[in-house]
Amino acid sequence: MQRRDFIRSMAAASLAASMPEFVFAAPAVPGTFGAAGDDAYRKLLILIELKGANDGLNTVVPYADPEYYRLRPRIAIKRDEVLQLSEREGLHPSLAALMPLWQANELAVVRGVGYANPNLSHFRSIEIWDTASSSEQVLQQGWLARAFRAHPVPRSFSADGVIVGSAEMGPFTGGARAVTITNTEQFLRQARLATPGHMSGNRALDHILGVEDEVVQAAKGLGGGAALSTTFPNGPFGNAVRTAANVVAGKEPVAAIRLTLNGFDTHQNQAGTHAALLRQFGEGLAALKAALVELNRWDSTLILTYAEFGRRAQENASGGTDHGTANAHFVTGGAVKGGLYGQGPQLDRLDNGNLVHAVDFRSLYATALERWWGISAAGPLGGRYPMIDLIKA
């Protein structure tokens, strides 16, 4: 156990070159790289970060609630414009591309996701989400890094995770083999410049050596994939989705991909910006599905959205919204049971102007770890959280 932890802690770096016997010895240790672990990560997890804090109330609109229109006289989505999901809620009209997923019963909308004693700083709150900590607890390691440490991703994979559209490691922080890729062809062209090296004991240098090693490993697995016929939307998110699809098409798998769509911090003149962002998101997600279907991976992929928090229930004086708390998130994939989950916004029971959360965000993570990958969630999440029954048996 100690030795395995040691290997995992060094896995991001170039241990292979300096101590090959450890790496080759590891799979022989009973129970460490069990068949369950290998199979688990044949199922892919894709996280989509709606960075800046997407406005959940204008994404999943409580159009039947007069309080919503009272709180948001300038920016509310008109009742006759929403794409109806239920008698009370509907999607923002820019999310039309998601309606086929909803109609196919593959889109789960989880409402009221947040945590107790919410922190309204972008930076602190995303750290809470990325590390799956409570509001008061500061953890150094991302929740996926902890899961991968407990249940290692097979070394033959291109990487534990691939990051597209952000330089931040987020849930992979602190030990996961996570590779940042903007464009797969360019990555493969440049990868020859990387060389594996020896660990040094200097933290910054070891970080660089670790990245070199990850590049070498990823380049081996990502090449040789099938060319896709799916067309992807223009724009940064369309490019990110294209890159993700090319990663999935590679000859070796990865366990997780994190995509980031920026720009949701809509303090001012929200309407146009938000509509454009949601259109990018919806069309990107539809293209992602098409590509995954083409690669025969749609049924073995789970897609989750997340963000640091939602936005204030009441609009501000600048036609925007300030930082808030609980939020609605999407879960989709061929194995997802579509529908509404959690609890719709209780606009008559705000706490200091903010929504009260109904679902702890770690329930989403627990569902991904246990129901999707079939690995224990309690360890990586530091406790038990109720599962959300949104994955087909």
Next chain:
Amino acid sequence: MNVATRVATRCSAGWNLSLAAVLAAGLFSIVTAASAATALGTEDARHLLARTGFGPTWYEIKTFSAMSREQAVAQLLADVPRTAATPAPAWIADPIVPPRVIREMTTAERQAHQRRQVLETLQLRGWWINEMLATQSPLTERMTLFWHNHFTSSQQKVRYPQLMYQQNVLLRENALGNFATLLHAASRDPAMVVYLDAASNRKGRPNENFAREVMELFTLGEGHYSETDIREAARAFTGWSIDPETGAFVNRRLAHDYGMKTVLGRSGTFDGDDVLDILLAQPAAAEFIVAKMWREFVSPDPEPAEVRRIAAAFRGSGYDIRTALRGLLLSPSFWKPENRAVLVKSPAEFVVGSLRQFDVPMNNTVPAAIVMAGLGQTLFAPPNVKGWPGGDAWINASTLLARKQFVERLFRTEERMQPDGGVMQAFAEPPRPQLDAGIQSPLAVNEVLRRARPALLPMFEGRRWLSAFASEHDPAIEKIVLASAPANPVPADLSGREWVRHLAMDPVYQLK
């Protein structure tokens, strides 16, 4: 003008007479017996200059190696300029186009306006890089960049390159001045007013954006204030705005909330300046700034006792920034062997440092700005109000490969790039989404990139550069290129030029 010429200019113009005399006589290594005991020598001089500037040249290292720590730090902090040495683009004096006028534009007019903004923003980036290359005081530019990453604003939101330029002027003017003065001025800076929505923070309808970030990111750090403090402070800042016709700061009395506020335990009919003074009176403020400077100049792990000691002096000086820097640079921790080569170079340090260190002639710095964007640092457009996270986060698979490609290109031997612009393509791809995506027409950006391409040709002139050393294999070369011994084995029998390239491709070259 090449680096050697620039440094020589500096010697005659800016330096004190006795030092200039020593230099003129070429007596770098001849020092008196008394100062010999405390002379920095090559490695310590390199360490100090790499941490406070951009990739020091051999000439600068030789110059500083004869000084003691105290002399060297005093030299870095003496007579620092408060204005840029290089001329800014002419359009900085153009009046802004008011939003009222933009709203009335036809589609074609608006596109032309946006194209001009893209071009001007690229020129602005190129201008700053040129200043980093040409300055007599690299530390001034490092501190200007430090404050740009502290009092962040982004062209992506501000949209007026003139206002971004004005903010840069303000940051440079106070870069090594007084932090309290800088805080007050940066809070009223028009680009900041736009960036953090101060203009829409009005009596009875507060916008908390600025009030939150001024506490969390500019002065105190998380955990030193409450949500109530933010809401109360937002009321105090009401009325701070800009004139949409001119882009100048205005204090709108009718929008100001004159009521009582309670911020951090103090109550009064505060305005914005009162709240800033309340923040500056908190001991946490000096410690927060000194710890951030520690991570910039000393090591990734601030030592609490040293930070408290230096912060006390900083606060005692009334927030004199040079007092804090002197404390940091003369702290024994700065010089400890275990704190050498432990910080990752920022893209600006990496690109500008390489161009300076290897004396690569640049007549157009716009391509360097594009390279920097590909490495994750788009000047005048930090990713968010917290700025670039920096440190190890500068290096991921994409950025490390782009850094190596930059070095490869710098040291290439072929006469010209491939006609398909393979190299340029590699740099152009990643920055595109960051080049003010969504705001400006991608067509215009492509146009600028195409124009920039022919200029993207400067390369390392090996024979000229190596001629400054005793021989092609002078051991001093490794000492000035790398902050510590190379991580990868060095093959035998390399030519001088190949050896230098090998050192610059080594992982240690990413460190300072």
